Structures are given as structure tokens and as C-alpha cells.
Amino acid sequence: MASLKEMRNRIGSVKSTQKITKALNMVAAAKLKRAQDQAESARPYAQKMASVIANLAAGVSGDDAPKLLAGTGSEQKHLIIVATGDKGLAGGFNTNVIRAARERINTLIKGGKDVRIIAVGKKSRDGLARLYGERMVHTFEMGGHKVIGLPVAEPIADLVAEEFEAGRADVVTLFYSRFQSVISQVPTPKKLIPAEVAEDAPPVNLNGAVYEYEPSEEEILETLLPRNITTQILAALYENQASFFGAQMGAMDNATRNAGDLINSLTLQYNRKRQAQITTELIEIIAGAEAL
Numbered sequence: 001m002a003s004l005k006e007m008r009n010r011i012g013s014v015k016s017t018q019k020i021t022k023a024l025n026m027v028a029a030a031k032l033k034r035a036q037d038q039a040e041s042a043r044p045y046a047q048k049m050a051s052v053i054a055n056l057a058a059g060v061s062g063d064d065a066p067k068l069l070a071g072t073g074s075e076q077k078h079l080i081i082v083a084t085g086d087k088g089l090a091g092g093f094n095t096n097v098i099r100a101a102r103e104r105i106n107t108l109i110k111g112g113k114d115v116r117i118i119a120v121g122k123k124s125r126d127g128l129a130r131l132y133g134e135r136m137v138h139t140f141e142m143g144g145h146k147v148i149g150l151p152v153a154e155p156i157a158d159l160v161a162e163e164f165e166a167g168r169a170d171v172v173t174l175f176y177s178r179f180q181s182v183i184s185q186v187p188t189p190k191k192l193i194p195a196e197v198a199e200d201a202p203p204v205n206l207n208g209a210v211y212e213y214e215p216s217e218e219e220i221l222e223t224l225l226p227r228n229i230t231t232q233i234l235a236a237l238y239e240n241q242a243s244f245f246g247a248q249m250g251a252m253d254n255a256t257r258n259a260g261d262l263i264n265s266l267t268l269q270y271n272r273k274r275q276a277q278i279t280t281e282l283i284e285i286i287a288g289a290e291a292l
Contacts, residue, residue, distance in 0.1 A: 004277070007270045011263060018259035024089060025252035032182070032245040038148070039179050039238040046235040049228050053195060056221050068225040071194035072170045077114045079137070079160065079169035080105055081192075082128060083176040083236060084121035085244045086142045091254075093177060093185060093247035098127040100187035101175040105132065116168065120156060120237075137163065148241055153234035160233075161226055164193055176236040177243035183250055185243035190236060192229050 002010070053069075082101040084094040108115050117132055119125040119139040129136055140156055142148075163169045172193040177185045190196075 004270065004274060007266060007273065011266045011270065014259050014263050014266065018256055018263065021252045021255040021259060025249055025256060028245045028249040028252060032242065032249055035238070035242040035245050036179065039235075039242040042235040042238045046231055049224075049231050053221070053224060053228060056224070066221045066225055068164070068193055068229075069195050069221060072167075074170045075113070077116070077168060077170045078108050079116050079118065079163055079172045079193075081118045081120060081156070081160070081172065081174040081233075082124045083174065083240050084119075084124040084127070085240070086122040087244075088123065089251060090244055090248040091251035093244055094121075094123040094127065096185070097175055097177050097187045098124060100189070101128070102131070104173070104175070104189065116163070118156070118159065148234075148237050150230070150234060153230050153237060156233050157226070157230040160192065160229060169193070174233065174236055176240045177247075179239045179242040179246060182246040185247055188239075190232060192232055195225055195228060 080101060082097065084097050088094065105115055105117070115132075115135055116137050117128055117135050118137050119128055121140070121142055125136070125139040138159060140152075142152070160169075160172055164172065170193075171191065174190045174192055176188060176190070178188040179185055
């Protein structure tokens, strides 16, 4: 049985932890609003890009189609990009994305496919390197960037283009966490190469006009598709950042409440033990007085 001093020390320790989790909860809540606004602002741009590509792709077929759109004709070499955070204390945020990526990687490996991995975030690297160390291509850490933007997404897109052009990747898939709400973040795979032509993408409204493209659709797509990869990666990173702060906010809120419950339980035990000790001392004093 712990002594009163030990119980007081433990209560003090839990209170200190509660202060930290409450502070982290407030910081995550403050950062979430900006991250959520960025994610929601990026969605229309990504959707518009998908609409333009779908409109252009409708007029391109056969050997004229760019490789980024048509693919290499093979699905043997897969490049998997796994985007998580650099930090923890966010519940199952990092674990859920890594688990979804591992399931896909294991399925591909069992199917005899050649799989290579790009890790975005320290947690992604740590969670995958133990199992697939020889398959890791590169790791991009987010901790050195105070703000997510094009300078963060462009190096990732450049490496993806380099791997594809060198013939080391036929299919490129990005795993990230799509932000739905503070309590809901969904691990999501997105195929970057070959570019997916969204069937449900809203058509470009030409207001009845008929356009002749100059240059041709093929040349426009040759320029647009690499930019689309950067756009899709940037939009995913925005979603990931909002998901991280939402998950951290929920995790720290739960931790704060759990600490409060533990403090109440420990305080009750402390008071009972202290009362029992006082009662024992009083009985001993009364017994001693009667003996005299």
C-alpha cells in the first residue's frame, strides 16, 4: 500500500500531466481552424483541375495520350507515397494511415509486384522502415516547414516524376488522411499515375461555345498533368495537416478528461487513507489515556 506522501506525489504528477494535455488541446484547436480553411480552400482547385483534365482527356486516345495519363501499359512497378505527421500525441492518426498503406503494400508484394516507398513525415518513416527498409526511396520531413505550401509539395512531385521517367514506377499511389470533421479522419488512397479521369467530375461550362485548342489537347496535357501531380499532393498535405490537428485535439481532450478522473479517484483514496490513519492515531491516544 502506497504511503500518503507517495499518493500526494502521484496526484501532483497527474495534475502536471493534465496541464500539458490541456495546453496541447488548446494549441491544436487554434491551429486546426487555419489548417481546415486551407484544406477546404484547396478542394475546389483540385476538383477544377480534375474537370479540365477530364475534358481534355475525352479528346485524346491511343498512342497520342501522354504517359502520365495512359500509363506505361504495365502495373508491375508500384511507388507508394505514405503521408503522416512528424509528431505523435494524435491518437490513431498516424497508425491508421500506415496500416492502410501496409495492407496495400503487402497485397502487392504477395502478387509479385515490385514496390518502392516514399515516406512523408517521420512517423511514416518509423512505421514502415522496420518492415520495408530496403524498399524505402526517400523520406520528406515536415518539421522544418512552418507552413505547408508549394515549396513542400514540389520536391515530392519532382521525385515522383523522376522515378516515373526513369522507368522505376508504373503506378504511383498516395496514402493520406482525408479530413471530414474533428472526430473523423479517413485514411484515403489516391492514384497519381496514371492520372485518374474522374467520371463524376463536373464538366467545364463552355456556355455553348466551341473551342479549338491551340496547342493540341495532347500538348496541353503534357504540361498540365505534372502540375496536377503537384496540386493533388498539396491538397492531400493540407487534408493531412487538418486531420492531424483534429486527431490531436480529440486525443488531448480525452487525455485531459482521463487525467481528471484519475485525480478524483486518487484524491478519494488519499482522503480515505488519511482518515483511517487519523482514526487509528486517535484510538491509540484514547487507549493510552485510559491505561493511565
